Amino acid sequence: MDTPAPNPPAEPADAGEPACLLHLVCDACGYLDPDRGARDCPRCGAPSPDRT
Numbered sequence: 001m002d003t004p005a006p007n008p009p010a011e012p013a014d015a016g017e018p019a020c021l022l023h024l025v026c027d028a029c030g031y032l033d034p035d036r037g038a039r040d041c042p043r044c045g046a047p048s049p050d051r052t
Contacts, residue, residue: 024033028046040047 021032025031026033026041026044026046027049029041029044031041031043033041033043033048035042038048
């Protein structure tokens with residue numbers, strides 16, 4: 001009973017997409033933009049408030 005507890009598993013470096021993709025949705029038209037670097041919506045041209 002004097003054995004130490006094992007170390008927890010390491011977190012993977014790339015865990016994939018977050019559960020919520022709301023930050024990628026255009027407020028004006030609802031387009032889901034996979035290009036995170038775009039400053040304007042490719043569908044309607046509205047500026048992205050969090051990427052201006």
